[in-house]
Amino acid sequence: MSIIKVFAPAKVNLTLHVTGQRKDGYHLLDSLVAFADVGDRVTVMPAPAPRFEVTGPRADGVPTDNTNLVARAAALFGIPVHILLSKHLPASAGIGGGSSDAAATLLALSDLTGDTKLPEGATELGADVRVCLMRQAARMRGIGEDVIPYHDLPPLFAVLANPGIAVSTPAVFAALATKTNPPMPKKLPKGLKTRGFIDWLATQRNDLEAPAIDAAPVIASVLQALSSLPGARLARMSGSGATCFALFDTEKAAQDAARGLSARQPDWWVEPVRLS
Ligand SMILES: C[C@@](CO)(OP(=O)(O)O)[C@H](O)COP(=O)(O)OP(=O)(O)OC[C@H]1O[C@@H](n2ccc(N)nc2=O)[C@H](O)[C@@H]1O
Ligand SMILES: Nc1ncnc2c1ncn2[C@@H]1O[C@H](COP(=O)(O)OP(=O)(O)O)[C@@H](O)[C@H]1O
Numbered sequence: 001m002s003i004i005k006v007f008a009p010a011k012v013n014l015t016l017h018v019t020g021q022r023k024d025g026y027h028l029l030d031s032l033v034a035f036a037d038v039g040d041r042v043t044v045m046p047a048p049a050p051r052f053e054v055t056g057p058r059a060d061g062v063p064t065d066n067t068n069l070v071a072r073a074a075a076l077f078g079i080p081v082h083i084l085l086s087k088h089l090p091a092s093a094g095i096g097g098g099s100s101d102a103a104a105t106l107l108a109l110s111d112l113t114g115d116t117k118l119p120e121g122a123t124e125l126g127a128d129v130r131v132c133l134m135r136q137a138a139r140m141r142g143i144g145e146d147v148i149p150y151h152d153l154p155p156l157f158a159v160l161a162n163p164g165i166a167v168s169t170p171a172v173f174a175a176l177a178t179k180t181n182p183p184m185p186k187k188l189p190k191g192l193k194t195r196g197f198i199d200w201l202a203t204q205r206n207d208l209e210a211p212a213i214d215a216a217p218v219i220a221s222v223l224q225a226l227s228s229l230p231g232a233r234l235a236r237m238s239g240s241g242a243t244c245f246a247l248f249d250t251e252k253a254a255q256d257a258a259r260g261l262s263a264r265q266p267d268w269w270v271e272p273v274r275l276s
Pocket of ligand 2: 067239
């Protein structure tokens with residue numbers, strides 16, 4: 001029997017510029033997205049009837065019914081499968097857990113069925129699903145439908161930190177004071193090494209940081225804690241929060257900093273990661 005396992009990496013918005021709003025309310029973005037080496041795991045196997053289970057250290061509170069994006073993605077293929085979702089990423093956390101799980105499910109079912117074409121409705125599962133299907137650094141524009149791979153990401157080492165509060169993406173977008181902010185430069189940097197690239201990132205923004213902090217002031221404490229870690233070069237929020245990241249010049253600096261932060265904040269989710 002074929003059992004297909006697909007990793008669903010955390011998505012990190014290294015930048016997130018909100019550049020406008022469509023008539024239907026969705027916001028136009030210009031975001032440089034990368035993927036971490038931590039994530040959820042989706043296992044799919046053929047079954048006589050559909051079955052869906054959620055396990056893992058971060059399974060609490062994740063829907064186990066057909067509202068889960070994994071179940072919705074699988075249903076698009078119209079064949080019965082048994083799916084195991086192992087949750088390692090916090091939910092409603094700005095790191096695209098649901099979208100990455102949905103993308104992993106689409107990839108697993110394509111593999112199982114041999115269908116190379118995505119089923120209708122696949123990318124409507126969420127604005128981040130398209131970039132999550134790409135699973136590599138990319139510039140994402142529009143509301144997430146315009147995704148171009150970015151091949152110039154140098155080695156990037158980060159600490160991800162989430163204080164354990166869920167943030168509502170629609171509420172954060174709705175609270176944004178200015179909807180038309182400048183995009184990133186037309187041409188993104190090419191050939192920069194880690195240090196220079198982090199310096200460039202520091203000139204860019206996450207426009208959702210301010211409204212997310214208004215909704216959940218603990219995010220300001222997370223950013224403060226990350227920026228004061230030894231060797232931290234830049235601290236920023238990912239997506240609509242509450243997960244924030246700090247960037248370091250070396251893998252060792254990120255690992256040491258993550259150990260220190262975990263010891264001080266044992267209730268936070270803290271992970272040293274490599275981004276690509
Ligand atoms: C903000 C971002 C940045 O990568 O990440 P997260 O914070 O979710 O991780 C994404 O654009 C989120 O993508 P995703 O979580 O897939 O969004 P969806 O489920 O499609 O939309 C949830 C809600 O967010 C708002 N929304 C989402 C995307 C967008 N470009 N404009 C919006 O205004 C809408 O209110 C929408 O109803
Ligand atoms: N597979 C999934 N994992 C996590 N949350 C999910 C999943 N499927 C549906 N959801 C729902 O999607 C919402 C957003 O979760 P998530 O995608 O993790 O957040 P974000 O959009 O901030 O990255 C949550 O309210 C959760 O109930």
